[in-house]
Amino acid sequence: MLAAERRDHLLALLAREGKIVAKDVAADLGISEDSVRRDLRDLAAEGLCQRVYGGALPVSPAIADYAARQTVTPDGKRRVAAVAATLVQPGSALILDGGTTALAVAGALPPDLACTVITHSPTIAAALLDHPRAEVFLLGGRIFKHSAVACGAAAVEAAQNVSADLCLLGVTGVHPQAGLTTGDAEEAAMKRALAARAADTYVLASSEKIGTASRFRVLPWEDVSGLITDADPGHPVLEQLTAHGVEILTAG
Incomplete structure (x- = not known):
């Protein structure tokens, strides 16, 4: 799966489930947890998720000014x-x-x-x-x-x-x-x-x-x-x- 496809998959999972568990995603996609964590870091840097231990949660829209x-x-x-x-x-x-x-x-x-x-x-x-x-x-x-x-x-x-x-x-x-x-x-x-x-x-x-x-x-x-x-x-x-x-x- 390409990086862009993984990104879309993660965002869809976050919207559907309200959370991302890195180890579960890694097992489902057959990739390493490091790859999932790297993807989550990129998404968090864009303000698209909030990283937490073991995965990510939806980011709050209330952090705007x-x-x-x-x-x-x-x-x-x-x-x-x-x-x-x-x-x-x-x-x-x-x-x-x-x-x-x-x-x-x-x-x-x-x-x-x-x-x-x-x-x-x-x-x-x-x-x-x-x-x-x-x-x-x-x-x-x-x-x-x-x-x-x-x-x-x-x-x-x-x-x-x-x-x-x-x-x-x-x-x-x-x-x-x-x-x-x-x-x-x-x-x-x-x-x-x-x-x-x-x-x-x-x-x-x-x-x-x-x-x-x-x-x-x-x-x-x-x-x-x-x-x-x-x-x-x-x-x-x-x-x-x-x-x-x-x-x-x-x-x-």
Whole structure:
């Protein structure tokens, strides 16, 4: 089989199965695992898959920059945000992560809701200026322009000095084995710091993120309270997560 044919075969397998296991492909095609791994490296370099130990997973479309992500499944993000907003109780403290879905959550909060919102996102802080009863605390640090959030040591230290009832966390990848992932190491560390300061953490994940993975792990499933998504409840990934005890809140 020619290299171009192997590439097409791998992409079709990824689309059909949602994963590539290098040893299985090698056995099926009668080639070495090194050849498969080399093909996967080439595909990953083009942004067509996310390499993981033993093979590859679909790459998340949510690793695009902030402006580009605003055009990705906006209706799905609004549905997720509407469900997430119902979890915020009057008088409670909320840690709201950055990102386009979290920005939709800020817009979905009732304007007269009395609450405290802690965020490291300047865009979310600005979006809450017209919520007169919401106290807004902005955590500072180096601004990661790709996602319009504060990251780095100063931001993590600031996060360690707050506490909240609820954290609504954004990720770029949601996968049963790979866990919850994102595309930047410092952003992953910041997300862990935020989640650690809340009694409950729910993950915001519109449908395009389900079954995909990014390079850096944020949290294992046992560290979150549940997942809010607009993906079909019959999606194989959601069925696997439910079987492992993950609470799924469906944003229909």
